[in-house]
Amino acid sequence: MLKKWRLISLFTILTLVLAGCGEPFLSTLKPAGEVADQQYFLMILSTLIMVVVVIVVSFIFIFVIVKYRRSRLGEDHMPKQIEGNRNLEILWTVIPIILLLVLVVPVVAQTFSQADTKPMDKKNRDPEKTLVVNVRANLYWWEFEYPDYGVVTSQELVVPTDERVYFKLKASDVKHSFWVPSAGGKMDTNTDNDNKFFLTFDSKKAEQAGEYFYGKCAELCGPSHALMDFKVKALSKAEFKQWMKNMENEKAKPKTDLAVEGEKVFKEKNCLSCHATDSKDQRAEAARTAPNLATFGERSKIAGVKDFNDENLRAWLKDPESIKPGNKMTGTYPALNDKELDALTEYLKGLKTQD
Template identity: 60%
Template sequence: MKARLPKWRVLAILTALALVLSGCGEPFLSTLRPAGEVAQAQYDLMILSTLIMVGVILIVVVIYVIALIRFRRKKGDDSVPKQVEGSHVLELIWTVIPIILLLILAVPTVAMTFDLADTSDAELVDEEGNKKNLVINVRANLYWWEFEYPDLGIVTAQDLVVPTDQNVYFNVTASDVKHSFWIPAAGGKIDTNVDNVNSFYLEFDNEKANEAGNVFYGKCAELCGPSHALMDFKVRAIDSEQFTSWVTAMQNAEEPVAETELALQGQQVYNEQCLGCHAVSPDNSTPAAARIAPNLSDFGNRTKVAGILDHNEEELKNWIKNPEQYKPGNKMTGAYKELNEQELDALAEYLMSLKVQE
């Protein structure tokens, strides 16, 4: 029988592995790099709680070491140290100090919880009856995200576009199973349920957004199926002027027209095989229940295929040929007949040509 590693070696290996893995991750996909007011407040609270816990640990360790050294049994010395059992002073100290520490942590935590839960400003309207603040309806699906701007008449999928330096209010729900909406750099997660709507708000700092190339990433934070880890989406955080231009372009988007012969063939393939599930128009006239697959408007301007693959025709064709290989358990598998290479080439060119803004 092979000799087993001593426990201390196993512990050392696991500790080293944890330290190495803690450095892994995508840029601006970390709660330790806050990129907005909400994220910063949560980060500050996390630092406060960490300092309190580390402080308590250090004090306990120091007392333990002092006791270990000062009161250790010495050779030839059988004397018993002075006993302090029942000391009212010590009992008062170790009762009062934890209460003080708890209050230091509890008061800002409770205050922040109520503050972040207040979404009443989402209903504010101006003199003309228009919403003062941006509201976005988020709908989670296996395994993709839909973003509806109800007051702007726009629907997108996988790519969330938000203005910087202002509160953005989210109403989140799910169409199938429980998911969780999370943009680590912008703030904490919130569950998306089938039977109710949860609301919260986030804010994206313009300076931090510029440092990140105006792109953040979001994920599903609730185990929802075999492709849970692949349920990602992109967030474009742009200034208010750029956001207004984007809204105008999406609201005035025209029916896509194929410009090449191959793209025209691809449009025919799309109409025959994809139209029943996917839309290529960004308007929200179709009821949510009928939107059973991601909206493909502006698909040509995305940076990822299916949220995980590089955005090019080759990866797009790989995804269409075998979506189950990349996202097991997805609802696209088996929803259309197998396409030949000519049809794949044509469909890929047509989808890549879908651009609302150049």
């Protein structure tokens, strides 16, 4: 019995220790923008209300047990009955109503405020003032389209800091859910309708976060649901303008003989039937069946989850199923030999908007 309690104690301590592990901005408890700040306030407010209620109820419970215990008053003592006491009935009816109002008023106000996406629906909107990003969720990758610029990218979302970024969300296969924990609550992506909302990314918090914020799929969607990650690069307004300019003028060309061979392999293996290597992808949305690779060489992760290096890239190209089970790339092209893997790896690393 003692051994069991030791194990239980050990696992309890281990759970508490591991609960503190992870990246600094992969938590709703570290808000990094306007929406996240509002939601964090509501979490704190509701928690405080619950704590106050628990403390008051616990105090009354303990008080009654101690004051009216049988050993103190005797077996035959009957405490004064308060059934039908008008003052008490009013008191314990009014107090819950007040507590609910304290919580409901800011919740309703902020819900309507965060649902205001009218600026993104204007026909002649200025993209420098109202940035819109069309997000399309797929098994198991993310596409980000900037419709006012005609730019499409995948896996890494780039946004300006200190301004509202409006998102239109849709899924191409099954239900997913778009979530950047430090920026705001999740929003589902459906196949039959578009959801809209906005987020902001605080510049100071972006500096603290480092290279990027983390994004996740928050809806169980298949065997690789846990691996359906994306990254969010939050840049200053000037840096974002420069990035968009680079994307609009992007024309990556192979710079080595091995990369040229890789481009041939890419075409011969019919990779272009699914993947685009041009950020100005003009194909219809339904025709984009795989991630856009225009900025592949600038990404920080392979398949969204592996560190970007030659070894992981080769492993992904050789056997994508071993890295992301259930992905649509598995079995869609013939096996590659070592020479082809080397060439294709070199080619993909060179897909960048700038040297």
